[in-house]
Amino acid sequence: MANVILKNLTKKFKEVTAVDNVNIEIKDKEFAVLVGPSGCGKTTTLRAIAGLEEATSGEIYIGDKLVNDVQPKDRDIAMVFQNYALYPHMDVYNNMAFGLKLRKFPREEIDQRVQDAAEILGIENLLKRKPKQLSGGQRQRVAVGRAIVRKPKVFLFDEPLSNLDAKLRVAMRAEISKLHRRLEATIIYVTHDQVEAMTMADRMFIMNDGLLMQSGAPLEVYKKPENKFVAGFIGSPAMNFIDSKVTKENGDYFIDTESFKVKIPQAFYSKIADYAGKEVIFGIRPEDLHDKQFFSNATTFNTIKTKVDVIEPLGAEIIIYLNCGKHSVIGKMESRTQVEVEQDMEVVLDMEKTHIFDPETLLVIV
Ligand SMILES: Nc1ncnc2c1ncn2[C@@H]1O[C@H](COP(=O)(O)OP(=O)(O)OP(=O)(O)O)[C@@H](O)[C@H]1O
Ligand SMILES: [Mg+2]
Incomplete structure (x- = not known):
C-alpha cells in the first residue's frame, strides 16, 4: 500500500484555477476525505492523482514515487466514479474482470479475484446479471468490486454514494468504512457532504475555491x-x-452584537486583547445554545433574551429559530425543551465553545 503526497499542486483550465497550490500528505492506509462545496476542485484533484488530468504545476507522489509523468494505468490506483461507468452489455462478472483481462492476467487468477471481491461485497449471486438488472446500491458495489480486483495501492472514490437514496447512503457509508478496514488500503474519498466526511474520514481535507482551507x-x-x-x-x-x-x-472583555452583550471567557483574554474596540465576527454553534432551565452555569453574562420564531422538532432534538433583537440565531436543543412559537425564551450561550473571527482575514482569533 502507499502514501500520497501533493506538493504545491495547481491545475488551471485556461483562466479557471480549479486547484490552487494545494499541499496534502495522505498516509499509508489512511481514509482521507476531500470535502467542499460544488466546484471547489475535489474531482480535479482526484483526477490529477489518477493521472486523468495533467498538473499545471506541482508534484504528485504515490508511494514516495514522483508520478507526474507516469501513465494512469501504471500508477497502481483504482478509481470509482460517481456514475459507476459500468459496461451495460457485460454482466457483473465481466465488468469486474475486464480490467484484469486487459492486463492479461491468467484466467484462474481473474476468477479467484472476482470471486473474492464478490464475497467481500456480498454480490456472489449477482455475477450473471447485467447492470440494468441491478439496483443503485448493487451497481455501486459492482463499481467498487471492479476497483478491488485490481488490488491497487490507492483507491480513489468520487462521490460514490451521491446517486443513492438517503437510507442506502447511510448503510453504504458504514460498508465502505468496513471495507477500508478489511482491505487495509489507502483511500481518497471525495464528497460534498460534510456528514459523510465527518463519519468516514480518518482525516478530512476541506477545500474551497481550489484552496485547501484546513x-x-x-x-x-x-x-x-x-x-x-x-x-x-x-x-x-x-x-x-x-x-x-x-x-x-x-x-x-465582552462581545457586543447590539442585540445582546456576553462576556468572553478569561482564557481567551490574551488573544482577544488586541481587538478591544474593534469589529469581529462572533460564532457559536446551534448545539452550544441551551435552554436556561437545563443549563447549570447561567449568568447574566452568558444569557440572552430571545423570542421563538420557528420550531423544528426532530425527535431526539429540537431546532429552534430565535429572534434576539436585530439578529436571528439557531439553537439545537434537547427534546425536553418545551417552547411555542412567539414565546419569550432565555437562552444560555456556552461561551467556552465560542469562536471569534477576524472580519478582514476571516481567520480564527479564538
Ligand atoms: N475540463 C474542464 N474545463 C474547464 N473547467 C473545468 C474543467 N473541469 C473542471 N473545471 C472547473 O474547475 C473547477 C473545479 O471543478 P471540479 O470538478 O474539480 O469541482 P468539484 O469540487 O468536483 O465539484 P462538484 O462537487 O460539483 O463535483 C470548477 O470551477 C469547474 O467548472
Ligand atoms: Mg466533482
Whole structure:
C-alpha cells in the first residue's frame, strides 16, 4: 500500500484555477476525505492523482514515487466514479474482470479475484446479471468490486454514494468504512457532504475555491476550525455568525452584537486583547445554545433574551429559530425543551465553545 503526497499542486483550465497550490500528505492506509462545496476542485484533484488530468504545476507522489509523468494505468490506483461507468452489455462478472483481462492476467487468477471481491461485497449471486438488472446500491458495489480486483495501492472514490437514496447512503457509508478496514488500503474519498466526511474520514481535507482551507481529524476540525469558511461548512445546522464588537469594561472583555452583550471567557483574554474596540465576527454553534432551565452555569453574562420564531422538532432534538433583537440565531436543543412559537425564551450561550473571527482575514482569533 502507499502514501500520497501533493506538493504545491495547481491545475488551471485556461483562466479557471480549479486547484490552487494545494499541499496534502495522505498516509499509508489512511481514509482521507476531500470535502467542499460544488466546484471547489475535489474531482480535479482526484483526477490529477489518477493521472486523468495533467498538473499545471506541482508534484504528485504515490508511494514516495514522483508520478507526474507516469501513465494512469501504471500508477497502481483504482478509481470509482460517481456514475459507476459500468459496461451495460457485460454482466457483473465481466465488468469486474475486464480490467484484469486487459492486463492479461491468467484466467484462474481473474476468477479467484472476482470471486473474492464478490464475497467481500456480498454480490456472489449477482455475477450473471447485467447492470440494468441491478439496483443503485448493487451497481455501486459492482463499481467498487471492479476497483478491488485490481488490488491497487490507492483507491480513489468520487462521490460514490451521491446517486443513492438517503437510507442506502447511510448503510453504504458504514460498508465502505468496513471495507477500508478489511482491505487495509489507502483511500481518497471525495464528497460534498460534510456528514459523510465527518463519519468516514480518518482525516478530512476541506477545500474551497481550489484552496485547501484546513485538514485534520473530523472532531479536531469541528472543535477548532481555523477560519470562518470551515467553521460554517462543518456542522449542521451551520454555526451562527454575528458581526460584533469587542468591548473592554473594568478589565473584562465582552462581545457586543447590539442585540445582546456576553462576556468572553478569561482564557481567551490574551488573544482577544488586541481587538478591544474593534469589529469581529462572533460564532457559536446551534448545539452550544441551551435552554436556561437545563443549563447549570447561567449568568447574566452568558444569557440572552430571545423570542421563538420557528420550531423544528426532530425527535431526539429540537431546532429552534430565535429572534434576539436585530439578529436571528439557531439553537439545537434537547427534546425536553418545551417552547411555542412567539414565546419569550432565555437562552444560555456556552461561551467556552465560542469562536471569534477576524472580519478582514476571516481567520480564527479564538
Ligand atoms: N475540463 C474542464 N474545463 C474547464 N473547467 C473545468 C474543467 N473541469 C473542471 N473545471 C472547473 O474547475 C473547477 C473545479 O471543478 P471540479 O470538478 O474539480 O469541482 P468539484 O469540487 O468536483 O465539484 P462538484 O462537487 O460539483 O463535483 C470548477 O470551477 C469547474 O467548472
Ligand atoms: Mg466533482
